[in-house]
Amino acid sequence: MPGSDYDAAPGWFSEDEGPEVEPLPDVVKTHDITTAILHEQSAPAPELAEALASTEVTYDYEVGVGDVLQITVWDHPELTIPAGSQRSAQESGNLVHSDGTIFYPYVGKVHVEGMKVTEIREMITKRLDEYIEAPQVDVAVAGFRSKKVYVTGAVNQPGTYPITNVPMRLVDAVSAAGGIGENANWSEVILTRDGENYRLSLRGIYENGNAAHNVLLRPGDVVNVSRAEDNKVFVLGEVARPKSMPMGRNGMSLAEALADTGGLDEREADASGVFVFRKAPPGKEHGIDVYQLNARNAAALVLADSFQLQPRDIVYVTAAPLARWNRVLSLLVPSVTALYLGGRAESELGSE
Numbered sequence: 001m002p003g004s005d006y007d008a009a010p011g012w013f014s015e016d017e018g019p020e021v022e023p024l025p026d027v028v029k030t031h032d033i034t035t036a037i038l039h040e041q042s043a044p045a046p047e048l049a050e051a052l053a054s055t056e057v058t059y060d061y062e063v064g065v066g067d068v069l070q071i072t073v074w075d076h077p078e079l080t081i082p083a084g085s086q087r088s089a090q091e092s093g094n095l096v097h098s099d100g101t102i103f104y105p106y107v108g109k110v111h112v113e114g115m116k117v118t119e120i121r122e123m124i125t126k127r128l129d130e131y132i133e134a135p136q137v138d139v140a141v142a143g144f145r146s147k148k149v150y151v152t153g154a155v156n157q158p159g160t161y162p163i164t165n166v167p168m169r170l171v172d173a174v175s176a177a178g179g180i181g182e183n184a185n186w187s188e189v190i191l192t193r194d195g196e197n198y199r200l201s202l203r204g205i206y207e208n209g210n211a212a213h214n215v216l217l218r219p220g221d222v223v224n225v226s227r228a229e230d231n232k233v234f235v236l237g238e239v240a241r242p243k244s245m246p247m248g249r250n251g252m253s254l255a256e257a258l259a260d261t262g263g264l265d266e267r268e269a270d271a272s273g274v275f276v277f278r279k280a281p282p283g284k285e286h287g288i289d290v291y292q293l294n295a296r297n298a299a300a301l302v303l304a305d306s307f308q309l310q311p312r313d314i315v316y317v318t319a320a321p322l323a324r325w326n327r328v329l330s331l332l333v334p335s336v337t338a339l340y341l342g343g344r345a346e347s348e349l350g351s352e
Contacts, residue, residue, distance in 0.1 A: 029286040033254075033276075033293040038306050048212045049198050052191070059216070060116050061165040064146025065100055068093040069112070071124065074136040079105055079128075090143035106131045117141060117165075141165060147219035151177040154184035154227045169214045170200060173223050185226040186249055191215065192222040203250075231311035235261045238269035238319045247311060254293065255304040257315050264295065264317055271295040273318035278310060 031037055063069065070093045073079040094102040100113025107127045112120050121139040128135040147163040156178030161168075168176075170189065180186050186202040202225070204210035217223070231247045240262025245252070254276065258264065264271060276291040293300055293307070309315070 027287040028290060029280070029288070030290045030292065033291050033300070033303050033307050035303070037291065038303065048215070051193075051196070052198055052215045053212075059167040060118075061141065061144075061163075062114050062116055063096060063112050063120065063141065064219075065096050065098055065113055066145035067096045067141055068143030068145065069096065069102060069117075069120070070094075070140045070142040071104060072138040072140075073128065073132070074138070076132065076135070093142040096146070149173055149217050149219070150222045151225075152222065153225035154181040155179065155225050156181055163217065163219055168217045170202070170217065170223065171205060171214050173217055174202065174225065180225055183228050184249060185228045185231050185247070187251065188226040188231070190224045190226065191217075192224070193218065193220070233257055233309045233311070233313045233315060235315045235317075237315075237317035238265040239263065239317050240265060247309065252309050253305050254307040254309060254315065255301060257309060258304065258317075265319075268319040269317050274304075275316045275318070276307075276309065277314040277316065279312065 068090045071080070094104065096102055096112060099111075101109050101111050103109050104124060107124055110123065110127075115123075117139045121137050124139065125135055125137045128137065141164075144162040144164045148160050149163060149168065150160055151173050152158045155174060158177060161173060161176045170191070174180060174189075180202065186206075187204075189200040189202055191198045191200055200213045200215065201210070202213075205214050228248055229246045232244045233247060233252060234244045235257050236242045239258065243261060245257065245260055254274075258274070264274075272294045274293040274295050276293075278289045278291065280286050280289050291307070293304055295301065295304070
């Protein structure tokens with residue numbers, strides 16, 4: 001019954017004593033853990049959301065409120081306020097006021113918010129040309145204060161970091177925050193932009209060279225590096241030490257989960273009944289995926305080592321023969337189904 005729906009999988013039901021088991025609701029889909037399933041797991045990750053795909057060929061910083069400009073007019077020191085040992089360039093520069101303007105001698109009050117430094121230089125040069133012959137003007141941003149990104153979560157120095165005239169991408173922001181912490185889940189980084197959440201992967205960037213996830217950040221972006229302890233799997237049933245376990249930075253395979261709980265209880269466990277329960281991805285017709293591993297076959301242990309668990313997976317090892325377990329499962333799933341359908345119904349009502 002590889003990769004089939006439950007009611008299309010007669011192999012799941014052994015012909016032993018007892019009443020015939022009713023097929024499970026459509027909300028459940030079952031799979032054998034086979035090489036085909038492993039191939040699906042290793043398929044390329046979904047493409048980056050179109051909203052994050054940068055089409056900018058060049059990057060040029062735009063001045064904002066709170067920035068400090070350093071304006072120099074060569075051969076005219078009276079127009080240039082020098083920085084010195086007592087004052088930094090930020091302290092001696094021209095602050096962009098709340099109305100987006102600065103004041104400069106001869107030029108007067110001019111609006112600079114949203115302009116590039118090259119545009120500001122051209123404007124000031126043009127106006128000074130009325131008073132100074134062939135003025136040579138240089139404009140630079142001495143203090144970047146108007147645009148920021150926020151880095152939170154499992155990084156060594158969470159905080160607010162300015163966007164400067166050097167483009168800031170995801171890796172740059174995480175590096176500025178001291179890099180990821182020991183408890184970081186680098187496979188899941190949440191970027192919040194304009195009220196929308198996007199999932200990115202630092203692991204994909206570093207290990208797989210997926211440059212698409214190294215997105216160009218914008219002012220107001222929030223980068224949250226998830227914590228590994230938030231991503232747990234649960235191993236229950238006939239194992240030596242049933243418990244919940246954090247997945248760690250590099251994830252966890254089914255074999256690792258079973259080994260870390262002491263392995264199957266040889267006196268009670270039915271090796272053919274190793275199940276993984278997983279919430280189906282959004283947009284699927286069904287709500288629950290159930291994966292079965294028949295560990296009686298030694299080759300299945302190799303499959304278990306390659307089967308990667310996902311956060312909140314439930315691994316269950318049954319003690320009953322497979323057919324009897326099917327009956328128990330058929331009794332449990334309607335309750336889970338009701339919860340799933342009820343949550344979906346509330347969601348649909350809330351969106352109306």
